[in-house]
Amino acid sequence: MSRKYLSKCRIIHVAIIALILFGSSSLYSQESTESVDPSVLAAGEKLYKANCTQCHAINEVVIGPSLKNIEERRERTWLFSWIKNSQKVIESGDDYAVALYAAYNKTAMPSYPFTDLEIGSILDYIKVEGSKVPVAEVAAITDGGPSLNQGGSGDNISSAFMYAVLIVFVFVLGLILVVLGLIVSLLTKYISSDKEISEEDKELITSQRVNVFDLLKTNTMLGIIIFAFVSIALKTGIDGLFTVGVQQGYMPTQPIAYSHEIHAGQYEIDCNYCHTGVRKSKSANIPSANICMNCHVSIKTDSKEIQKIYAAIDYDPSTGAYGTNTKPIEWVRVHNLPDLAYFNHAQHVVVGGVECETCHGPIKEMEVVYQYSNLTMGWCINCHRETNVNAKGNDYYNNLVELHEAKNTKTPMKVVDIGGLECSKCHY
Numbered sequence: 545m546s547r548k549y550l551s552k553c554r555i556i557h558v559a560i561i562a563l564i565l566f567g568s569s570s571l572y573s574q575e576s577t578e579s580v581d582p583s584v585l586a587a588g589e590k591l592y593k594a595n596c597t598q599c600h601a602i603n604e605v606v607i608g609p610s611l612k613n614i615e616e617r618r619e620r621t622w623l624f625s626w627i628k629n630s631q632k633v634i635e636s637g638d639d640y641a642v643a644l645y646a647a648y649n650k651t652a653m654p655s656y657p658f659t660d661l662e663i664g665s666i667l668d669y670i671k672v673e674g675s676k677v678p679v680a681e682v683a684a685i686t687d688g689g690p691s692l693n694q695g696g697s698g699d700n701i702s703s704a705f706m707y708a709v710l711i712v713f714v715f716v717l718g719l720i721l722v723v724l725g726l727i728v729s730l731l732t733k734y735i736s737s738d739k740e741i742s743e744e745d746k747e748l749i750t751s752q753r754v755n756v757f758d759l760l761k762t763n764t765m766l767g768i769i770i771f772a773f774v775s776i777a778l779k780t781g782i783d784g785l786f787t788v789g790v791q792q793g794y795m796p797t798q799p800i801a802y803s804h805e806i807h808a809g810q811y812e813i814d815c816n817y818c819h820t821g822v823r824k825s826k827s828a829n830i831p832s833a834n835i836c837m838n839c840h841v842s843i844k845t846d847s848k849e850i851q852k853i854y855a856a857i858d859y860d861p862s863t864g865a866y867g868t869n870t871k872p873i874e875w876v877r878v879h880n881l882p883d884l885a886y887f888n889h890a891q892h893v894v895v896g897g898v899e900c901e902t903c904h905g906p907i908k909e910m911e912v913v914y915q916y917s918n919l920t921m922g923w924c925i926n927c928h929r930e931t932n933v934n935a936k937g938n939d940y941y942n943n944l945v946e947l948h949e950a951k952n953t954k955t956p957m958k959v960v961d962i963g964g965l966e967c968s969k970c971h972y
């Protein structure tokens with residue numbers, strides 16, 4: 545009879561473990577999705593990821609502030625007008641907006657033609673994501689503007705979440721072991737004080753005494769522990785692989801405070817005027833100081849920044865004489881694909897008709913250039929999957945278009961269809 549009793553105990557143990565594990569794993573998802581309709585969340589997630597992650601993360605400052613608890617800082621109506629047109633809010637003289645703008649080095653956030661409903665869904669998504677992750681520092685306006693994120697952003701959120709879950713998991717395991725140890729010793733005491741049990745059975749019970757280490761040795765426990773470690777290792781490995789060399793948001797300080805916002809924005813100088821290679825070659829080129837001199841021979845000659853140009857080409861503005869002691873301006877490269885990948889500007893800008901801003905973001909508003917897209921292989925490939933080939937007025941494509949239409953009349957010819965996913969097109 546007492547043997548049966550013991551095996552019942554085992555079953556109860558297992559049931560307790562299962563219950564606690566199940567409880568801890570579903571805890572997160574429950575608290576967070578309860579109040580919001582999942583379809584709204586999905587819509588919000590999509591909008592957020594497509595439009596906001598270049599500059600924002602929920603739990604850290606990227607180019608813009610961390611968005612955690614944003615609704616505790618601002619009301620929805622304010623957020624609606626801000627996201628629709630932040631410049632308008634700043635111009636209206638709103639104190640908070642003006643201070644925020646200044647704190648972020650006057651980096652203008654783009655305007656979004658979203659409805660209140662759409663913005664609401666983004667805010668819901670942000671709220672839910674924010675509540676998932678254990679407390680992390682939220683940057684207040686006052687703490688000094690943007691910090692740069694040189695690792696991949698965005699993914700950090702999900703990995704922080706994964707780690708949080710794993711830590712809770714390990715903690716709960718430890719707790720279970722302690723509680724089980726207590727239960728077992730109590731039960732053993734109880735049973736051995738039971739007078740109806742024969743001496744023989746009593747011996748059996750005390751010899752079967754379960755301690756924490758025995759429990760650790762059971763196959764289930766071993767399995768669970770191995771699973772936890774393998775998950776951590778796998779997750780770390782995969783994260784590492786996907787973010788190798790990803791430098792989204794990279795915004796190095798340049799040797800001269802050259803501003804695209806002034807030149808390409810305010811004065812509307814064409815990109816080609818300086819980036820002379822962009823329409824005819826692989827590389828866009830960074831302009832030489834001679835190009836700057838076309839204007840700065842006479843514009844702002846007494847500015848300290850302009851004098852750095854003069855120093856580089858050994859020009860003396862008082863005499864107009866050029867010396868021989870020249871040295872190149874050491875612009876810091878912002879965008880940089882690894883050598884194994886081949887990218888051609890002319891093909892995209894001229895043949896493909898893709899705008900600079902599609903890949904480089906709102907350059908005309910940037911005082912300091914930053915890397916807007918993540919430049920991963922996935923980024924190239926996604927665009928090739930989605931973008932139609934610009935075949936109009938390009939005889940080269942006539943045959944290809946005919947072939948494509950013979951096979952598939954419904955969808956227009958995408959870059960994929962002309963080999964945009966072939967490894968050898970992008971890799972030497």
Ligand code: HEC
Pocket residue numbers: 591592595596597598599600607608609610611614617618623626627630644645646648649650651652653654656666
């Ligand atoms: C090009 C970068 C960029 C993009 C893209 C961007 N933002 Fe911003 N955002 C900023 C910057 C920079 C600020 C800080 C204020 C400023 O400088 O204008 C900011 C501020 C904010 C604020 C106020 C934060 C606070 O602490 O009060 C909210 C809310 C916000 N952004 C939401 C969004 C949402 C939602 C999206 C996507 C639909 C988005 N942003 C896209 C750059 C960006």
Ligand code: HEC
Pocket residue numbers: 798802804807808813814815816817818819830831875876877878879880900901904907908912913
């Ligand atoms: C008056 C000259 C000038 C004009 C006009 C100009 N740029 Fe630039 N651009 C520069 C200089 C100088 C740099 C290097 C310094 C820097 O990164 O700010 C640069 C850097 C860049 C970079 C980053 C290059 C890197 O290191 O990866 C991009 C992208 C870029 N420009 C895009 C544009 C686009 C798009 C336009 C048109 C809307 C434009 N530029 C117009 C002078 C110019």
Ligand code: HEC
Pocket residue numbers: 800801802803806807811813818831832833835836837838839840843844847848849850853
């Ligand atoms: C087509 C004419 C033109 C070219 C080319 C040009 N700039 Fe300018 N730049 C201007 C104008 C106009 C201003 C604004 C002057 C003002 O604010 O009064 C300016 C302002 C500047 C300033 C700010 C100066 C200050 O102290 O306010 C810097 C720095 C600068 N340019 C650097 C460069 C560099 C570096 C290049 C070459 C890569 C370059 N510019 C090429 C027209 C030009």
Ligand code: HEC
Pocket residue numbers: 815816819822826827828829830879880881882887889892893898899900901902903904919
């Ligand atoms: C399809 C995306 C795409 C478009 C469109 C695009 N660029 Fe780029 N750009 C890139 C990538 C990717 C790099 C990094 C190239 C590398 O490291 O080899 C880059 C690099 C640059 C650089 C750094 C110097 C260089 O050539 O490596 C400049 C400057 C630049 N782009 C300017 C422009 C201008 C100006 C336009 C519009 C006329 C433009 N880009 C359009 C993707 C694009």
Ligand code: HEC
Pocket residue numbers: 881885886887888891892895896897898902903919920923924925927928931932933934959962963964969970
């Ligand atoms: C914004 C969309 C976009 C992005 C991002 C983009 N491409 Fe493209 N790409 C195009 C388009 C459009 C064409 C078609 C041009 C044409 O008609 O030949 C193209 C064509 C190409 C081709 C020639 C394909 C062929 O079959 O002839 C190569 C190679 C290429 N892209 C490489 C890259 C690489 C490498 C990256 C990432 C660093 C990249 N592209 C990112 C839009 C994009």
Ligand code: HEC
Pocket residue numbers: 785788789790881882885919920921924925928964965966967968969970971
């Ligand atoms: C549209 C262009 C494009 C195509 C097509 C493409 N790649 Fe890539 N690939 C890239 C770019 C860009 C990078 C560099 C990404 C980075 O630095 O994160 C890259 C990186 C890689 C890497 C190195 C990853 C790393 O982290 O260092 C490997 C391996 C690779 N590609 C394999 C392939 C294979 C295999 C194929 C064919 C199935 C392929 N690629 C097709 C653009 C492309």
